Amino acid sequence: MRRWQDISIRTKSVLLMGVMLVSMWTLVVLAMQQLRAFSGQSDVIMDEYMDITGFLDTFSAENVALEMYIRPTPSADALENYLAASQDTDRQLRELRPNWNQDLREEYLLKQAICNAMEHYRKSQAVLLSIEERENLIPQYLSLKTQSAYIDGYTRDLLHSRMVQGGEQWERIAAANARSNRQFFGFLAAATVLMGLVLLIFTRSILEPLTELGRAADRIGNGQYDAPPLAVCGSDELGRTARSFNLMQTEIRRTIHALEKQSEMEKHLLEKEVEAAQMQRTLQEGRFAQLQSQINPHFLFNTLSTIAALAREEGAPLSEDLILRLSSFFRYSLESDxxxxxxxxxxxxxxxxxxxxxxxxxxxxxxxxxxxxxxxxxxxxxxxxxxxxxxxxxxxxxxxxxxxxxxxxxxxxxxxxxxxxxxxxxxxxxxxxxxxxxxxxxxxxxxxxxxxxxxxxxxxxxxxxxxxxxxxxxxxxxxxxx
Structure with a gap:
């Protein structure tokens, strides 16, 4: 605490603001990490769904194009559409290639079965496309339809397995997200307490001494020179200002008491004067001198000059201007008699x-x-x-x-x-x-x-x-x- 009180106000402000910023950014980073982890896991599950459903859609479109091609009177672009649909199916099939390191065993086997079935399907498709007589297309078309049914069944089994595994993954993600939420809110509570402590330290270290200094200045302005001195804690800017203020208040009080005693003594001596004319003359001169010679504020003027210089160093132009005007006020008393x-x-x-x-x-x-x-x-x-x-x-x-x-x-x-x-x-x-x-x-x-x-x-x-x-x-x- 003693070391903290000796630190300058600027350093205190920087340290306290740094603690608050670190706490705030830590909360932001934790929230972003939690969101990124949840988003990444969700993307993996959705990508699997999209790959499987994409293959189902393109393979179904290929079967429709095949039906259009084997009609007795196909359109001019039926073959071109069928080949384009086959290319789309092959492109989606490449997304379903089995991966032993990532896929579950059941999903790996289903993907391998789909790839093998598609390989036989493409061979049968090549045979169908090589037949020139259209009446001979029907037996080969029926063979392709049978193979297509097997491929569709394998794919739907894969989709069902993926949905079951996805549900389990969603449950694990939800549980992990709940744990992360509890950790986040725990850190949020700790950060809130830390920020509250920072604000408390700032209030007691800076705001309360400034408030007491302002109240003491108001008391001096109202003529309450006998008020108790300010409590001095540390050697920072506020501590040095409080010491100078207490010293100024003490000197003002001593000067006023000395003037009061001097006035009483002069009045007592004047009452004992024998000659009325001389007594009246002395009384008038004494009153005039007393009224013209206000408190001799040499020490106060020097102290105000020191405080003004300190305010200039600390970057407080308004305080410096007010102190200089008050100093000018006392300089007027010192200029001459x-x-x-x-x-x-x-x-x-x-x-x-x-x-x-x-x-x-x-x-x-x-x-x-x-x-x-x-x-x-x-x-x-x-x-x-x-x-x-x-x-x-x-x-x-x-x-x-x-x-x-x-x-x-x-x-x-x-x-x-x-x-x-x-x-x-x-x-x-x-x-x-x-x-x-x-x-x-x-x-x-x-x-x-x-x-x-x-x-x-x-x-x-x-x-x-x-x-x-x-x-x-x-x-x-x-x-x-x-």
């Missing part, structure tokens, strides 16, 4: 985020972005669009079975730049705003509102249960033009 960034960079970050969400939700949720290209260099606080779209998905659209839509519209009005984020979700009572992220730490509406006020802008939220939510960001203190 700027508090203000161009609007175009915020929109690019939002597009990467929605590409990741489309993998999870498919066509259930769509997003439309409309922005004047002239506004791409407008300075806005960092991380103001993605948290609004994330709240729309988590609290407004996640439970919708289909038809979820988010629209992001950036435009310049008479008094400034206005950015509107609209969704058609379930809405909420603005007096009881939900906590962002289902209980996990994230940039919520109050955080964005505080940062907009510090940068000279503002955030307004309009929502109605059952209809949807509109979040309006006004940059530079202007109301904009709705």
């Amino acid at each position: 700027e508090k203000m960034v161009p609007l175009g960079r915020e929109i690019q970050l939002l597009q990467d985020y929605m590409e990741l969400q489309e993998t999870r939700y498919g066509e259930r949720i769509t997003m439309e972005i409309r922005s004047d290209p002239k506004l791409e260099q407008v300075a806005v606080p960092k991380f103001i669009l993605q948290p609004l779209v994330e709240n729309s998905i988590l609290h407004g659209l996640r439970t919708r079975p289909s038809g979820g839509h988010i629209r992001v519209w950036a435009r310049r009005g008479r008094q400034g730049v206005t950015i509107t984020v609209t969704d058609n979700g379930c809405g909420f009572d603005t007096g009881r705003q939900p906590a962002a992220g289902g209980g996990r730490r994230s940039v919520g509406l109050e955080n964005i509102a505080e940062r907009m006020e510090l940068s000279g802008g503002r955030l307004k939220v309009f929502s109605r249960p059952g209809i949807g939510t509109v979040a309006r960001i006004i940059v530079g203190g202007g109301e904009g033009n709705d």
Whole structure:
């Protein structure tokens, strides 16, 4: 089992598929051999029947042609027809030649008697054909008829013997076929059990670890960083991915706990400041730095790069693309400590985020972005669009079975730049705003509102249960033009 877990997924798949193909083709070969054996034995019996009945038919046709020939006024081609019928009889007689190694003793003797009788019959026939006076044909014709009766009797005895022997052979063939059927069905049952074991091994070795990895990724996506680590079995691709995933989860959990403790300590120190102005200034700077400096994901970024490289080596382009987009999302946090960034960079970050969400939700949720290209260099606080779209998905659209839509519209009005984020979700009572992220730490509406006020802008939220939510960001203190 340990060696099996260390084998690569490609090798496992090839081995399991090989076992299934060998089992299937073995069944096919056994069935074809059984059919060929049955067909061969049947052909031998039928050939014997056809040889005997063929001789009877041609010899009977020869006798009819003889009767036509000895008539007082025969037709012009009577002799020619009689000679042709005799040739057909001789050709069929050659098929009945006795064979000591193959024929039974009784059949051998009957065939020998038929051949001897036909030899005398042909001599008498030659005498008949040499008679020129037609009135002298009758005595020789009667002699031929007598010999013909003996030959016909021998042939019918041979046919009867062949039928008796054929019946016995059919019984033996049926018994052998029944044994072959039992053997075939026994092997079929064994092959079925073997294929079931192959499918069980494939499920436990590959499908179940992949399913657990997907569930763990969903838990991370939902903010459950304290979930138990994945079980690591072997050193194949899944085992290495599980180790990297567990390491990434551990580092994220440690970083979040460290940030929580640091936040508590800073808050405790700020409360003890003597001077109110200095305390307010320090509090604002601390909040701004905390909100702008999201989790420092150096280790997470490196781990994602490693997993992307592994996915590329294993031939998984979709997984590689998703990991690279998530890596780009964290790279945005690492690029600089700027508090203000161009609007175009915020929109690019939002597009990467929605590409990741489309993998999870498919066509259930769509997003439309409309922005004047002239506004791409407008300075806005960092991380103001993605948290609004994330709240729309988590609290407004996640439970919708289909038809979820988010629209992001950036435009310049008479008094400034206005950015509107609209969704058609379930809405909420603005007096009881939900906590962002289902209980996990994230940039919520109050955080964005505080940062907009510090940068000279503002955030307004309009929502109605059952209809949807509109979040309006006004940059530079202007109301904009709705």
